[in-house]
Amino acid sequence: MKIGSVKLKNNVFLAPMAGVTDLAFRTICDRFGAGLSYTEMVSAKALSFADKKTGSLMRTDNLPTAVQLFGSDARVMAEGVPMAETYGLFTDINMGCPAPKIAGNGEGCALMRDLDRAEKIIGAVCDAAKKPVTVKMRAGWDSEHINAVELARIAQSCGAAAVTVHARTREQYYSGTADRSLIKKVCDNVSIPVIANGDIFTAQSAQDMLAQTGAAAVMVGRGSQGNPWIFSQINELFTQGKVITDPSPRERIDMAIEHITLLCSLKGEYIGIREARKHASWYIKGLCGAAALRNKINTAVSLDEMSSILSELL
Numbered sequence: 001m002k003i004g005s006v007k008l009k010n011n012v013f014l015a016p017m018a019g020v021t022d023l024a025f026r027t028i029c030d031r032f033g034a035g036l037s038y039t040e041m042v043s044a045k046a047l048s049f050a051d052k053k054t055g056s057l058m059r060t061d062n063l064p065t066a067v068q069l070f071g072s073d074a075r076v077m078a079e080g081v082p083m084a085e086t087y088g089l090f091t092d093i094n095m096g097c098p099a100p101k102i103a104g105n106g107e108g109c110a111l112m113r114d115l116d117r118a119e120k121i122i123g124a125v126c127d128a129a130k131k132p133v134t135v136k137m138r139a140g141w142d143s144e145h146i147n148a149v150e151l152a153r154i155a156q157s158c159g160a161a162a163v164t165v166h167a168r169t170r171e172q173y174y175s176g177t178a179d180r181s182l183i184k185k186v187c188d189n190v191s192i193p194v195i196a197n198g199d200i201f202t203a204q205s206a207q208d209m210l211a212q213t214g215a216a217a218v219m220v221g222r223g224s225q226g227n228p229w230i231f232s233q234i235n236e237l238f239t240q241g242k243v244i245t246d247p248s249p250r251e252r253i254d255m256a257i258e259h260i261t262l263l264c265s266l267k268g269e270y271i272g273i274r275e276a277r278k279h280a281s282w283y284i285k286g287l288c289g290a291a292a293l294r295n296k297i298n299t300a301v302s303l304d305e306m307s308s309i310l311s312e313l314l
Contacts, residue, residue, distance in 0.1 A: 001035065001217060003193060004132030004161035006089050008064060010035035012206065012234045015197060015221035016068045016092070023059050024262040029224060030063045033231035037065050041094055044071035044080035058087035066134065070094035072106040072117065074124035081128040090132040090161070093125055095151065098138070098170040109170040112151060113141050122158040132161035139182050142171035152186045164195040164219055183213040195219050203237040226282025228255070249287050253314055256283035257307050264303050273306055280310060289313055
């Protein structure tokens with residue numbers, strides 16, 4: 001699959017998720033077959049101040065990665081593009097984040113309430129870019145304002161190479177179900193690739209998404225948490241017609257420990273082990289005895305302690 005001039009190994013992507021899609025998580029998902037990963041949201045304003053922490057969010061180690069920028073000022077967003085392109089294959093504009101601290105600041109999904117501003121931002125970013133630009137959006141702000149088709153058309157007219165649609169409104173957050181019929185409408189109204197996002201929790205749901213929408217690619221978000229095997233499974237179904245990968249409890253525990261070890265090596269044990277707590281709980285979800293270990297996981301303070309706790313399930 002191609003997005004603009006960028007050729008990707010497949011059409012199964014890892015979604016940008018704040019506090020989740022750091023370099024450790026992206027590295028693992030790439031190993032299991034993610035064709036493209038996105039960084040956590042990067043503040044264009046923070047880039048303009050040369051914030052060191054923001055720079056670390058964009059580290060890719062040569063993995064196929066897009067850098068996702070957020071902001072509400074077209075000039076500042078454009079100024080962030082050269083730095084984003086230093087790290088990523090292309091720049092993705094966040095117009096879908098529903099979080100109050102983002103949308104409440106006029107950024108993320110709030111831009112779907114101001115299409116004139118959204119158009120200025122997309123145009124400015126595209127003008128500043130040497131690599132492809134994409135836009136991630138939701139269905140709209142609420143059920144009375146479903147305007148993803150209009151925003152997708154604007155993005156295309158400004159020069160965006162692709163759009164991603166999470167077919168829920170900001171009002172829904174992650175409740176209800178993603179509206180695949182809306183994604184199909186977007187596909188029917190633009191000629192650039194549309195990436196379908198929302199409710200991809202199994203290989204079959206990914207296949208159904210493409211069949212029902214005509215989208216060019218699927219983007220996996222929450223379905224990948226503690227489950228990087230989903231990328232292998234989707235690619236197996238797409239290419240071989242059946243799912244082959246089925247991780248055993250031991251493989252899940254081993255992968256959890258490997259993931260946590262990588263986190264600690266990248267961020268130091270103090271930060272890494274605290275950020276690893278949620279990942280550990282995701283990896284063991286559904287395993288016999290997992291619920292009883294969650295309190296231990298949430299108070300673990302060292303890699304050895306966390307590894308020992310997880311090994312109790314074997």
